[in-house]
Amino acid sequence: MRFLDRNPPQILESEAKQFALDHYGLEGDFSPLTSERDANFRIHTASGDSFVLKIANADEKQGDIDFQTRALLHVEEQDPDFPVPRLVRTRDGESFIPVTSSQGTRHLVHALSFLTGRSMVEVPTTPALWHSLGKTIARLDLALRGFFHPNARRAHPWDLTRSPDLRPHASHIADRRARRNIEAVLDRMAAEVLPRLRALRHQVIHGDANPDNVLVDPDVPDRVAGILDFGDMVYAPLIAEPAIAADLESVSSEQGLENLRALISGFDSVLPLEEGEIDLLYDLILARRAITAVIIAWRKIMSAGQPAYLLDREQPTWNAIDVLLKMGRSSFNNRLRSACRFPPYTPTLEEDSAADPIDPLLKRRHDALGSHLSLFYSRPVHIERGRGTWLFDTDGRAYLDAYNNVPVVGHGHPHVVRAITRQTEALNTNTRYLYRSVIEYAERLTDLMHADLSVCVFVNSGSEANDIAWRMAQFATGARGALVMEHAYHGITEATAALSASEWATPTPSHVQTLITPDPYRGPFRSGESNLAQRYATDADWAIHNLIRHGLKPAMFMVDTIFSSSGIPNVPPGYLKDVCDRVQAAGGLIIADEVQAGFGRCGMHLWGYEMHGIVPDIVTLGKPVGSGYPLGVVITRRELLNPFVHETGLFSTFGGNPVACAAGMAVLDVIEDEELLSNAQETGEYLREGLRKLASCRAWIGDVRGHGLMIGVELVHDRKSLEPASEEARHVLDLMRDQGVLIGRSGPHGNVLKIRPPLVFQPEHADLLIEAIDRSLAKL
Numbered sequence: 001m002r003f004l005d006r007n008p009p010q011i012l013e014s015e016a017k018q019f020a021l022d023h024y025g026l027e028g029d030f031s032p033l034t035s036e037r038d039a040n041f042r043i044h045t046a047s048g049d050s051f052v053l054k055i056a057n058a059d060e061k062q063g064d065i066d067f068q069t070r071a072l073l074h075v076e077e078q079d080p081d082f083p084v085p086r087l088v089r090t091r092d093g094e095s096f097i098p099v100t101s102s103q104g105t106r107h108l109v110h111a112l113s114f115l116t117g118r119s120m121v122e123v124p125t126t127p128a129l130w131h132s133l134g135k136t137i138a139r140l141d142l143a144l145r146g147f148f149h150p151n152a153r154r155a156h157p158w159d160l161t162r163s164p165d166l167r168p169h170a171s172h173i174a175d176r177r178a179r180r181n182i183e184a185v186l187d188r189m190a191a192e193v194l195p196r197l198r199a200l201r202h203q204v205i206h207g208d209a210n211p212d213n214v215l216v217d218p219d220v221p222d223r224v225a226g227i228l229d230f231g232d233m234v235y236a237p238l239i240a241e242p243a244i245a246a247d248l249e250s251v252s253s254e255q256g257l258e259n260l261r262a263l264i265s266g267f268d269s270v271l272p273l274e275e276g277e278i279d280l281l282y283d284l285i286l287a288r289r290a291i292t293a294v295i296i297a298w299r300k301i302m303s304a305g306q307p308a309y310l311l312d313r314e315q316p317t318w319n320a321i322d323v324l325l326k327m328g329r330s331s332f333n334n335r336l337r338s339a340c341r342f343p344p345y346t347p348t349l350e351e352d353s354a355a356d357p358i359d360p361l362l363k364r365r366h367d368a369l370g371s372h373l374s375l376f377y378s379r380p381v382h383i384e385r386g387r388g389t390w391l392f393d394t395d396g397r398a399y400l401d402a403y404n405n406v407p408v409v410g411h412g413h414p415h416v417v418r419a420i421t422r423q424t425e426a427l428n429t430n431t432r433y434l435y436r437s438v439i440e441y442a443e444r445l446t447d448l449m450h451a452d453l454s455v456c457v458f459v460n461s462g463s464e465a466n467d468i469a470w471r472m473a474q475f476a477t478g479a480r481g482a483l484v485m486e487h488a489y490h491g492i493t494e495a496t497a498a499l500s501a502s503e504w505a506t507p508t509p510s511h512v513q514t515l516i517t518p519d520p521y522r523g524p525f526r527s528g529e530s531n532l533a534q535r536y537a538t539d540a541d542w543a544i545h546n547l548i549r550h551g552l553k554p555a556m557f558m559v560d561t562i563f564s565s566s567g568i569p570n571v572p573p574g575y576l577k578d579v580c581d582r583v584q585a586a587g588g589l590i591i592a593d594e595v596q597a598g599f600g601r602c603g604m605h606l607w608g609y610e611m612h613g614i615v616p617d618i619v620t621l622g623k624p625v626g627s628g629y630p631l632g633v634v635i636t637r638r639e640l641l642n643p644f645v646h647e648t649g650l651f652s653t654f655g656g657n658p659v660a661c662a663a664g665m666a667v668l669d670v671i672e673d674e675e676l677l678s679n680a681q682e683t684g685e686y687l688r689e690g691l692r693k694l695a696s697c698r699a700w701i702g703d704v705r706g707h708g709l710m711i712g713v714e715l716v717h718d719r720k721s722l723e724p725a726s727e728e729a730r731h732v733l734d735l736m737r738d739q740g741v742l743i744g745r746s747g748p749h750g751n752v753l754k755i756r757p758p759l760v761f762q763p764e765h766a767d768l769l770i771e772a773i774d775r776s777l778a779k780l
């Protein structure tokens with residue numbers, strides 16, 4: 001704490017004049033400038049130029065002055081137009097020079113050009129000015145990025161990372177409440193913030209770019225004209241820079257908070273912040289206030305000539321700490337995050353909730369999206385973050401995601417995120433231009449398919465892919481009839497909704513015929529009976545016949561190869577092959593809708609059609625293709641695609657854009673690198689086995705089935721009558737949600753628990769899931 005009780009050196013103006021003349025050849029009008037530690041003089045020369053002569057405190061080390069002056073030279077080299085004072089060399093070309101005062105003390109002197117402008121503390125500030133300050137200090141930090149000096153790690157009381165060292169001196173704070181607050185802030189810095197800070201970006205920062213050291217040109221009041229005083233530079237976490245720049249006002253009033261948001265968004269616009277950084281601003285701004293409070297109290301005790309501007313700040317500093325603590329980390333972080341377009345903050349369980357009250361949020365949702373857009377669960381989950389196979393709500397609660405297939409490689413997978421970000425930065429356009437990514441991605445995808453399936457059409461969703469596939473089939477066959485499964489879901493467009501029997505209201509579309517679900521558990525032909533596959537497949541003949549009765553021929557049979565909306569039945573081996581043979585014999589094409597089954601969902605194979613031993617004419621992909629980035633694909637034979645596109649001039653504005661392709665490529669990388677197919681197979685098998693064991697003691701479970709990580713657990717009232725336990729299944733979903741495990745349900749009766757997690761799901765997650773199902777069934 002030696003540093004804290006220092007006051008500026010007592011240098012006579014006449015001495016300063018002599019130093020300036022002797023070493024710099026500078027003379028003119030001298031006026032003293034305020035400084036906490038140095039004796040600074042402004043020199044106004046006869047030619048109209050202005051300089052600052054800085055006479056350092058006798059205790060200031062040579063290395064520290066060397067550090068400052070080298071930093072200024074570095075900034076000048078990296079960003080020649082950056083508005084900081086320029087170093088003036090001595091007559092001998094030195095950066096600084098030692099002098100001896102009349103009292104015999106030795107001081108280091110350096111000279112700088114004088115920047116004009118008014119101090120930011122003297123002008124009315126606006127969010128625009130704060131934004132400009134944020135941008136300016138970020139630009140300064142960019143210029144300082146490659147700079148280092150051995151003295152950059154010197155002990156410095158204002159260094160936020162050393163703030164816990166001041167903890168013993170907090171005892172000097174007279175006000176008990178303020179003292180307790182400050183001690184708590186410093187304790188948290190030591191215990192929780194510093195370890196996190198150490199993992200963040202570090203570099204030499206200015207370290208004191210608060211409004212006292214900022215100049216504004218009165219003629220351009222919304223822009224920073226200069227940054228002064230490099231005496232507090234330090235090697236520190238980058239995020240300390242904007243934290244220090246925030247002034248007292250910034251947390252004490254609504255206007256102050258707006259200014260702070262402007263400061264941070266300005267900084268972020270030049271030097272994008274990382275999430276770990278922006279979330280520590282709360283603690284760092286508090287720590288800065290705590291340091292101020294301790295230093296003021298220490299100086300009072302030491303009667304060490306308190307500068308008036310510091311004394312004035314004692315009560316406001318305490319108040320600011322109070323306001324911040326009352327506001328809480330979550331709401332503070334959310335205010336700053338929204339300014340930089342970061343998604344909302346996810347608190348930890350120990351922190352204050354960031355949750356919006358659910359009813360007003362629901363009302364806003366109803367007002368904005370219409371009141372019938374459904375939500376999962378009786379008590380909706382407010383999710384703002386996902387990682388791997390976990391989702392987090394705004395109270396910081398973690399939910400095991402055992403339902404979402406879109407983030408196939410896990411929520412927020414860094415490889416996918418990076419690929420999307422990098423490509424977004426480089427280019428996003430459409431397929432009317434030549435670019436490599438769409439070609440490379442199409443080549444890679446088709447290499448993963450049967451050799452006949454060699455060309456791609458890129459769209460933006462499963463519905464669009466199915467819509468195009470249906471059009472293509474009609475075009476190729478000249479027929480207008482469609483065959484689908486009785487509980488199929490294929491999309492939301494007019495054409496695909498007509499192909500989605502699960503969505504039909506009366507009257508049913510006259511050009512579509514359905515096939516009964518090949519369900520050996522509750523269908524007309526059951527496990528143990530002979531020729532199951534063939535007996536179910538003959539229904540295709542009926543369906544084709546019915547089309548013909550309506551004067552139609554089948555253009556295609558569209559099938560979700562995992563039969564997801566049909567309750568994930570255990571389709572008899574050979575069934576699909578048999579149906580396809582019948583459809584093809586009647587002139588129809590086979591469209592494998594791989595929106596659910598594709599990308600390794602079924603474990604052994606990348607595509608569901610492989611499981612059934614068929615080769616479709618057209619394959620459609622959606623949901624997991626971009627692990628959340630919208631992308632749909634139609635893959636087919638060359639001879640089917642070429643005439644169709646020639647005739648229709650098919651084009652999709654967003655389909656196949658470079659960013660979508662980058663996402664798609666990255667997803668395939670991860671599936672390969674992390675061996676997600678075998679994981680889906682092994683973890684899926686482990687999970688099914690566990691569920692079957694559970695079935696032996698929970699009579700609600702009638703059947704456990706599925707492939708890979710697409711699993712159905714059918715709930716029944718009675719294993720003989722098979723009466724569907726539909727309401728109970730709905731209740732189980734809610735009970736599981738309350739235990740922090742998310743699943744869905746499917747099937748015509750809604751009594752099949754649908755388990756369909758990201759493919760990074762591991763056996764330990766499976767254990768958690770089984771326990772939650774067990775506990776939920778026990779409560780029925």
Ligand SMILES: Cc1ncc(COP(=O)(O)O)c(C=O)c1O
Nearest residue numbers: 461462463489490491560595622
């Ligand atoms: C099998 C299947 N096909 C197509 C779709 C439609 O995909 P999208 O919602 O991307 O339009 C879905 C959506 O659930 C689906 O499950």
